[in-house]
Amino acid sequence: MTDTTRTFRVRWYWWLIAAVVLLVMVGAIVSLAVGARLNADAPRAAVGRFLHALVDGKAKAALALAGAKVSPSDVLLTDESYAKATNRIRSFSIGPAVVTGDTAKVSAEIRQGDRTYKQSFDLTRAGKAYLVFDEWKLKPLDLTTVSADLETPPSLDFTIAGAKVDDPTHVSLRALPGMYEVRAGAEQQDLYAVDPFTLTAIGFGDATTKAPTISAHLTSKGEDAIHSAVDAWIDGCAASTELSPPGCPFEGIGDPGITYTNVTWSMESRPSFSVDYTYFDGGWTVASITDGSVTASADISRPSDGATGTATVDPIPFRFTGVGSFEDGTAQFTPSIK
Incomplete structure (x- = not known):
């Protein structure tokens, strides 16, 4: 082997070593650059995973990523309920992350149904993956x-x-x-x-x-049923044989020392009334529109001297209010009378 051949081989080895070192250095620089870029984008990626889960209808996965605690009473925070929701998040775009120490803030533009709005997310650093790449997690969201x-x-x-x-x-x-x-x-x-x-x-x-x-x-049937219940109550009051029928919108006032028997009420005019369409405070409000009117007659006696006779009552106007309701499918009317 000549000296020229030996010199060529030595130089070739050095060039090979230099090339390998150069490639390693370039790879390291590229890896550091990629790692830095990935670390800078890591908070945005965490927000993206969360929003993607919502777009895909994966409520359980999204809530896990958001660190939300779910109880059995949270009946809307399930995949089944969320699948039935409409006007959900349909797309989004994520802005740059603002990192301060171990915290970050990311703003996103969210398109939900026909609305577009800004939403910010707070994150905390959660450690590193492979000793190089930062991991971030969302702070628990207020829903x-x-x-x-x-x-x-x-x-x-x-x-x-x-x-x-x-x-x-x-x-x-x-x-x-x-x-x-x-x-x-x-x-x-x-x-x-x-x-x-x-x-x-x-x-x-x-x-x-x-x-x-x-x-x-x-419904029309329900309104008719309450109307019938009120009419039945009015008719029941008119059929009373008492001078002061209990729970009724009219009464006669007798003279002291006089006994009234065989009281007969007569309806001079029936009142008209309305039934509210909507339920409120235990039922449907019923109220007079026009007055009704009744008269009465009765046998009278005076125990002090045994005198007897007949009394009549001049027309008595009356109004009323009350509440209609249903019990086991049957209409009821409760008058507002003490």
Whole structure:
């Protein structure tokens, strides 16, 4: 082997070593650059995973990513209920992250139904993956609460997004962004009903949405039934044989020392009355529109001297108010008379 060949091989080895070192350095620089870029985007990626889960209808996964604690009473925070919600988040775009130490803030533009709004998310550093890449997690989100006051008979059941409502007078539930339909049960729907309505949660971190008051309304059959119950009450009062019929809107006032028997009431004119369409405070309000009028006659006697005779009562006008309701499907009328 000549000296020239030996020199060429030595130089080739050094070039090979230099090339390997150069490649390692370049790879390290590229890895550091990619790692830095990934670390800078890590908070945005955490927000993206959360919002993607909502777009895909995965409520359980989204809530886990948000660190939300869910109890059995959170009936809207399930995949089943969320699948029935409409006007959910349909798309989003995420802005840059602002990192301060171990915390970050990310703003997103969210498109929900026909709305577009800004939403900010707070995150905390959760450690590193592979000793290099930062991991971030969302701070627990405050969820919007949807609510409604229910002015309905207590026996009426409700469901929201298919889940049973426990309180028959009030709905108040945490919800993910979306629109949730509330429906009344089928009981007595021929007499009264509640039209389906919706409650909407927009974004996160809002206070409880303004609670509408939802009232049961009478059907034509229900209104007729209460009218009949009121008429029956008026007729019962007119059929009384007492000078002061209990629970009735009219009475006669006798003279001291006189005994009244065989009292007969006669209806001079029937009152007209209205029945409110909507349920309120235990029933449907009934009130006179025009006065009714009655007269009466009675046998009288005076025990002090044994005198007897007949008395008549001049026409007595009367009005009334009260509440119509139903018990086991039968209309009832309760007058506001003490």
